Amino acid sequence: MNIELVTIGTELLLGFTIDTNAAHISRALASVGVRVVRRTTVGDGEAEIRSSVSDALERTGFVITTGGLGPTRDDITKKVLAEIFGLPLDLDEQYLEALRRRFEGMGRGPMPPSNRCQAEMPRGATVLNNQWGTAPGLWLEGKPGIAILLPGVPHEMKMLLEYEVIPRIEGRGKREEGRAKLIRSLTLRTTGIGESALAEKVGEVEERIAPVTLAYLPSVEGVDLRLTAWGADAEGAAQVLERAAGELRPAIAPYWYGDDESDLAAVLLDELRREGRKLAVAESCTGGMLGERITAVPGSSAVFVGGVIAYSDDAKAAELGVAEPLIREHGSVSEPVVQAMVEGVTRKFGVAAGIAITGIAGPDGGTAEKPVGTVWLAAVDGDQIRTVGRRFFGGRQEVRARSVQAGLDLLRRLGAS
């Protein structure tokens, strides 16, 4: 089944909001064999919405829209889609009453009058109950095809997709049995190696795994190698992908750290949990980003006890016990200092594993000898310690994100060695 996505919002087109919804919808639909073949973004204008949705319906007969369902004046998606399908808008008294109760239950006082229009529904539409916000989703069917209208607020869109849309699509897929073909993908995640160098390592393996296709996806976390099997049935696709991955993994070790959605921090936490080690961190230039990455993993508290953000030199000395002459002699971005930081933080928190990062994230602070992007990393695992100096390119946040990933990888590899 093919579908088109139309994301609506002048703010998306003007670039003031990044469209994360589109990626989520594509992924969720692929998992049930629906392929997004085109994505179009248009502004809030009536004419633009009408033409883009009509074109998409004409090409595939199946469209999902996001955005423009809220209570404010620029929210006109429902009105325009109702016109395309030739349906009048009726006030849904029950829905209005539920909306009123919801507002009162949130302790925000009575419902503002502007929310009333959210209770108007195109006649005959299936209302997709939004328990996570005030804008309901809608499922319209008619001569133009099927249109599913979802709110633009990411959390609400995700919940409606999962609980109201995907189950309905699956039901439909079963009725058209034998026709639904899947796109299945598997990602091998790597870090510490560039795109071209990885492609050289993959080399002729690529020929052997055809018709599985490869895509190289570089990001601050490393290069993901995405394997895709097209048009097979679910079982066949899984087999083909696993065979291809089995050929590729030996070629790309030790850069490979996990598959699919694997997060390097989660991989590391799992290893530490198995070994019964606790973890603490000491951060200078990353200012908390390493701790944030680690604690983004649910259940991280079983391994991670805490850390010190030692942004100033005084804090490095007072909180981590880094000897001041060491800082004076080598500078705060240096191998002796990062080693003292990781030793200090593991001692302070009484843990067996630690990571420390100190560097120059920019835009200021660089010198000829230590340009912006110079970062020193250290990791401790039991009685082993390792330090490494790197130079990362990119802006301030990119240098910091690459430093965090390199710090996590340093400890992962130390534990594996």
Add this chain to the structure above:
Amino acid sequence: MNIELVTIGTELLLGFTIDTNAAHISRALASVGVRVVRRTTVGDGEAEIRSSVSDALERTGFVITTGGLGPTRDDITKKVLAEIFGLPLDLDEQYLEALRRRFEGMGRGPMPPSNRCQAEMPRGATVLNNQWGTAPGLWLEGKPGIAILLPGVPHEMKMLLEYEVIPRIEGRGKREEGRAKLIRSLTLRTTGIGESALAEKVGEVEERIAPVTLAYLPSVEGVDLRLTAWGADAEGAAQVLERAAGELRPAIAPYWYGDDESDLAAVLLDELRREGRKLAVAESCTGGMLGERITAVPGSSAVFVGGVIAYSDDAKAAELGVAEPLIREHGSVSEPVVQAMVEGVTRKFGVAAGIAITGIAGPDGGTAEKPVGTVWLAAVDGDQIRTVGRRFFGGRQEVRARSVQAGLDLLRRLGAS
């Protein structure tokens, strides 16, 4: 001037990569009076690229593509665009030599053979010199119109856009003088108030400021109120927007904290710098995210000295001096504990300003009395201290991000009071 954007990459369409490039390009072009009227995303396939780019050229005669310029097999944008414009590909020996030298200079060893195709250029094309990576951009002109090809790697795309594309578009705009009309926007950033409640406060001001249009953009940082002036010249647009903003600001104070790209952390750091106060933070559920937000601001080291990530109860007691009976009696997510945390961290770092956060980010750890999303915040500014309990909705990262924003705002309002 109108333009269409075509972002190319099966990984974008499948949703494995979020398209941040599109937003950046739209913003950058709007600032020189070029309006992105449609954005289309297609996969890496030859037919899809050809049809989407041809359609876009037919509608507006002006298109920017991103992606598909790398050295790997799925990178075919240059080839397809050269065909659309009827141009053969020639090997650019000079470029090849420069590419070889670049690889050697990076200390990565000799250039992999797969990079050679990056030196093939459509005959007569303007090569946009990419000093930040290996894939050059291209500017093609011919019967179909103008096509600008940019790489998909965000940092390289941004640099090429700023240094190679925008100046060429500005030159062209001047030649077509009097015809270029601007879209100018101004954003009033608010936090601590919902979308509908903000719309109620704006109320009839919206009528008075027409033809300036308003859009409400909710995110984890709050609700941005975006004012847009359409089709005026630069000077007129700025006046119209400033007048509208002047009408709106009194209606939305004290939720308003800044304009446009203002970051709440940067606003707060500026205020503390003016007052000569230093800042430290104590984080539990946010695990470093608050420090990360603060140190994302260049120059934050003038104000921010560091912090403690006290993820475990032991760390709260040992590192922040939170009395253990306090934790036993009230729980680690409570008003007395967050107050002890902020007092502990300001004392420890010897600073006048501090923020502390403790909460239940989920998905586990919630109880009937303290459900997931329960967060206690505290701020100290000189001899003033304030605490507040909140309940945030959303997933783990959303609860954490909202907590950080609320913590920053608590200190901002305390300083302003």
